[in-house]
Amino acid sequence: MSNIKTAFENGKAFIAFITCGDPDLDTTEKIIETMAENGVDMIELGIPFSDPTAEGPVIQAANLRGLAQGVTTDKVFDMIRRVRKRVSIPMVFMTYANVVFSYGTERFIRTAAEVGMSGLILPDVPYEEKAEFADVCKKYGLDLISLIAPTSDERIGMIASSAEGFVYCVSSLGVTGTRSEITSDIDSMIASVRENTDIPVAIGFGISNPEQAAQMAAKADGIIIGSAIVKLIEKYGKDCVPYVKKFVKEISAAL
Amino acid sequence: MSKGRFGIHGGQYIPETLMNAVNELETAYNFYKNDEEFNRELTELLNEYANRPSRLYYAEKMTKDLGGAKIYLKREDLNHTGAHKINNVLGQALLAKKMGKTRLIAETGAGQHGVATATAAALMGMECVVFMGEEDTIRQALNVYRMRLLGAEVVAVKSGTATLKDAVSEAMREWTKRIDDTHYCLGSVMGPHPFPTMVRDFQAVISKEIKEQIMKKEDRLPDAVIACVGGGSNAIGSFYHFIDDKDVRLIGCEAAGRGIDTFETAATVNTGSLGIFHGMKSYFCQNEYGQIAPVYSISAGLDYPGVGPEHAYLHDIGRAEYVPVTDDEAVNAFEYLSKTEGIIPAIESSHAIAHAIKIAPKMDKDKIIVITVSGRGDKDCAAIARYRGEDIHE
Secondary structure, eight states, X not given: OOSGGGGGSSSSEXXXXXXXXXXXXXXXHHHHHHHHHTTOOEEEEEOOOSOOTTOOHHHHHHHHHHHHXXXXXXXXXXXXXXXXXXXXXXXXXXXXXXXXXXXXXXXXXXXXXXXXXXXXEOTTOOGGGTHHHHHHHHHHTOXXXXXXXXXXXXXXXXXXXXXXXXXXXXXXXXXXXXXXXXXXXXXXXXXXXXXXXXXXEEEESSOOSHHHHHHHHTTSSEEEEOHHHXXXXXXXXXXXXXXXXXXXHHHXXXX | OOOSEETTEEEEEOOHHHHHHHHHHHHHHHHHTTOHHHHHHHHHIIIIITOOSOOEEEOHHHHHHHTSSEEEEEEGGGSGGGBTHHHHHHHHHHHHHHTTOOEEEEEESSSHHHHHHHHHHHHHTOEEEEEEEHHHHHHTHXXXXXXXXXXXXXXXXXXXXXXXXXXXXXXXXXXXHOOTTEEEOOOSSOSXXXXXXXXXXXXXXXXXXXXXXXXXXXXXXXXXXXXXESSOHHXXXXXXXXXXXXXXXXXXXXXXXXXXXXXXXOOHHHHOEEEEETEEEXXXXXXXXXXXXXXXXXXXXXXXXXXXXXXXXXXXXXXXEEEEEEHHHHHHHHHHHHHHHSOOBOHHHHHHHHHHHHHGGGSOTTOEEEEEEOBBSGGGHHXXXXXXXXXXXX
């Protein structure tokens, strides 16, 4: 078990996603520090993948910008080693199965634990395929985060009862990206999760402003914001840090 | 428990959002594949609409010219819509209809699978959206027009390398957005279970017919069956009923592009490594960090960085051979078959022809080779003309 639960100890958790190396790894380091100092409780770090099939256009483009910068898994680990000396909140990786598998699943997870990561989110690894990653995660004390979707229905019990760290509740059909409205029946999804586990539940996909954040946080233990932050990074590039700071402060204040 | 494994390959590496959709598909397929009425309807469609069984043609001039093994051509190019793709599409569209779906989405490379899907959608009164890499919409402009003519919407995919892999990614993204009324009609033996198994079953009609036809003509099995491999659907269809016949060599021809010692290649088994992508564990062209490589082939239909999991398995156990064929060799074969037999093969199928041209002369005259001509080459004429430095309008 990891220290992920600490992110949920002071009221609703604010989980922020960014892609490593977008616009470059030095800026990523600064964003991580700024977010940790301004109300973010946990950071999800994307390791860029050439073909991120679960992402909408905003995060797809961030992945490609990262790769164009020459970001590699090893460089991401090095960056985390540096930033870990100054940042203590839990951090988890969000990447695709092939990034982990091609590095060597055990070598990847062992190194992630060594540099101080707490968990791993693999959007293309559903319950049925998780054993080959979950067993290794367990060995090194990382949590493999389980996702549930609006289509999960009767699968929720099975997924939630073996979930670790927190349950990532996908708010909407489709890929990542901001949405003007979230229409899924989140209340019943979360009720099903709670019947099967005591670990925290966070809602992600589509949340982009303080109002939505507050509305979703009322339903769960935390919220996840990705595309809205990545959009700021895309717009301001290396000068994005103060804009990200302002944004996360607003979200944090709304929770 | 992981499902749909071929040795270590296969599985279901997809977002949770799609899991109930593939489970529902698997349940429906397992029911209908044994359903008499479904099979009667499908056979009727294949025979009366798609022109099956396709001919097994003795290529006498080619055989004499090469001076070795006797060559037969399995004429999938004579199917309605001009390729083997229709076999799978009619099966999936009928299944989707039985499941109550009203909309088909598909990816396409060369456009053959897109055209086949648009055709089935038109026939069955379903909505159809085809995702095609922008690069391919230019290379295969005629097929784009055909799909639109058939009533389909064609979405030009600009992400990534704007080719087949990006079309697959975009079709998967679309499926996660809209599942209720939509079936993803995947065009090859790839993706998450049950697709590799289901598509193989729908394409296995090719080897079933070859076996019956060759027994009738020669009273024996062939010595080799040769087919081109992108994702690998016409190849697995051509191999399937021969897998247990150990004396039949099964040869898959991969697109080597400018050569397997260059970066401009799409020969997955020959140059790739084990990975997880597009729903499956298999071999992929990728770098040391698992980033999928931007592959290249003159053939839009073989321009894919992965290979179906059953092929990966047949390679692992040594049951099938996978050989690289370059652009140059394929173009030569395209011209060769046109001139020698009066048959213009698809540039994809020309990869299989090219390998036969290499091995037939070295084989005895009493040996038999079957080459699957997976599609016809009309769609490729403009591109091949350009390859030869001639600019013609389509």
